[in-house]
Amino acid sequence: MRVALLANLKKNAPTWPGMSPDQWDDLDSEETLESILAALRLGGHEAEFFEANQTLLQTLPSYKPDICFNISEGHWGDGREAQVPALLEMLRLPYTGSRVLALALALDKPMTKRVLAFHSLPTPPFQSFERLDEPIDPDMTFPMFVKPSREGTGMGVSAQSIVHNETELRRQLRELIERYRQPALVERFIDGREITVGVVGNLTRPVAKRLPEDEDAPRITAGLHFLPPLEVDLDRYPTEEAGLYTGRVKTELADDFHYLCPAPLGDEQLEELNYLAAAVFRVLGCVDVARVDFRLDRNDDDKPYVLEINPLPGLNARISDLVIEARADGVSYAELINSVLLYAAARQGLMPRGISLDWPAVRLPQGD
Numbered sequence: 001m002r003v004a005l006l007a008n009l010k011k012n013a014p015t016w017p018g019m020s021p022d023q024w025d026d027l028d029s030e031e032t033l034e035s036i037l038a039a040l041r042l043g044g045h046e047a048e049f050f051e052a053n054q055t056l057l058q059t060l061p062s063y064k065p066d067i068c069f070n071i072s073e074g075h076w077g078d079g080r081e082a083q084v085p086a087l088l089e090m091l092r093l094p095y096t097g098s099r100v101l102a103l104a105l106a107l108d109k110p111m112t113k114r115v116l117a118f119h120s121l122p123t124p125p126f127q128s129f130e131r132l133d134e135p136i137d138p139d140m141t142f143p144m145f146v147k148p149s150r151e152g153t154g155m156g157v158s159a160q161s162i163v164h165n166e167t168e169l170r171r172q173l174r175e176l177i178e179r180y181r182q183p184a185l186v187e188r189f190i191d192g193r194e195i196t197v198g199v200v201g202n203l204t205r206p207v208a209k210r211l212p213e214d215e216d217a218p219r220i221t222a223g224l225h226f227l228p229p230l231e232v233d234l235d236r237y238p239t240e241e242a243g244l245y246t247g248r249v250k251t252e253l254a255d256d257f258h259y260l261c262p263a264p265l266g267d268e269q270l271e272e273l274n275y276l277a278a279a280v281f282r283v284l285g286c287v288d289v290a291r292v293d294f295r296l297d298r299n300d301d302d303k304p305y306v307l308e309i310n311p312l313p314g315l316n317a318r319i320s321d322l323v324i325e326a327r328a329d330g331v332s333y334a335e336l337i338n339s340v341l342l343y344a345a346a347r348q349g350l351m352p353r354g355i356s357l358d359w360p361a362v363r364l365p366q367g368d
């Protein structure tokens with residue numbers, strides 16, 4: 001196939017005086033884009049990179065891709081990750097990964113949590129602060145955790161995110177609301193292990209997004225493949241990081257990543273995390289690939305809480321969680337990338353009918 005790789009390169013992002021130094025931490029590096037292009041070519045495809053902005057309206061019709069490999073994060077607005085998919089749908093071009101609604105929803109953590117709560121999926125109790133002076137909900141108890149509503153890559157997450165009293169809470173709210181110009185999400189602080197579960201594929205039957213109300217109903221996961229969970233080995237980081245997967249750990253310290261993969265978990269616990277990952281993937285309407293982040297509450301028998309779902313998980317060949325998980329599953333980087341492409345192609349009718357894709361969807365002679 002002819003594939004257009006759509007992404008926002010960090011080095012092409014706009015800058016201005018006084019911008020936050022982490023403003024574009026979730027955008028991609030040239031290294032990542034080169035690896036994806038090389039992987040797609042290894043899979044036998046033609047592949048070119050296009051900066052994911054309004055120039056796509058000119059560049060894509062002249063390139064005429066069969067499909068777009070979309071990892072665009074966007075620059076502006078509360079639905080920035082959904083903008084390129086919206087444009088591709090206008091142009092009637094197929095693309096990999098989740099669609100407009102799922103991307104906009106998953107980018108907004110409080111909205112995601114409202115959907116999870118509706119389905120009784122476990123997520124820490126929370127309150128969204130749109131203004132600094134909003135009263136604290138009486139159900140909320142300290143310690144709490146404060147983070148931006150619509151960022152990734154640990155932006156705005158540091159030891160100061162854990163707040164123990166109202167003074168600390170208001171200070172942190174002011175800092176985040178001013179720096180990121182968006183509501184702040186305040187959650188119950190979950191002290192415990194940090195696990196992330198990668199999911200690839202698509203639920204086979206056209207299943208409803210909503211979960212059955214009956215808790216004993218069969219747990220539908222057919223068509224999805226769960227990668228071995230990755231645990232961030234928080235004890236091996238400097239104490240300043242306060243046992244958190246902070247922005248600093250995800251950027252400055254990323255090359256010295258400490259993790260356990262597969263995470264040491266009992267069978268039942270693994271099954272529960274996989275079920276929850278599938279349920280979150282399903283109720284948000286994700287497709288092809290995602291990564292669900294959890295914390296296990298050490299004060300409540302390691303009860304799992306969903307922190308968020310990432311429908312555009314990082315795809316750096318050396319350091320991204322999803323790639324490490326695939327490798328622990330015996331699947332190379334190129335096989336992972338090409339599998340995502342093929343799941344998307346099959347879902348959108350670009351593959352011969354009746355073809356059923358396993359995991360990985362393709363085995364390639366050379367590894368990465």
Ligand SMILES: Nc1ncnc2c1ncn2[C@@H]1O[C@H](COP(=O)(O)OP(=O)(O)OP(=O)(O)O)[C@@H](O)[C@H]1O
Nearest residue numbers: 124145151152153154155157187188189190244245
């Ligand atoms: N309620 C909470 N209790 C304890 N720690 C939390 C809580 N929420 C977030 N954290 C910590 O902050 C980190 C970042 O939070 P979260 O996953 O929500 O943000 P993110 O920056 O969007 O992450 P990603 O890089 O996966 O996109 C978590 O990995 C965890 O270490």
Ligand SMILES: [Mg+2]
Nearest residue numbers: 153293307308
């Ligand atoms: Mg996360």
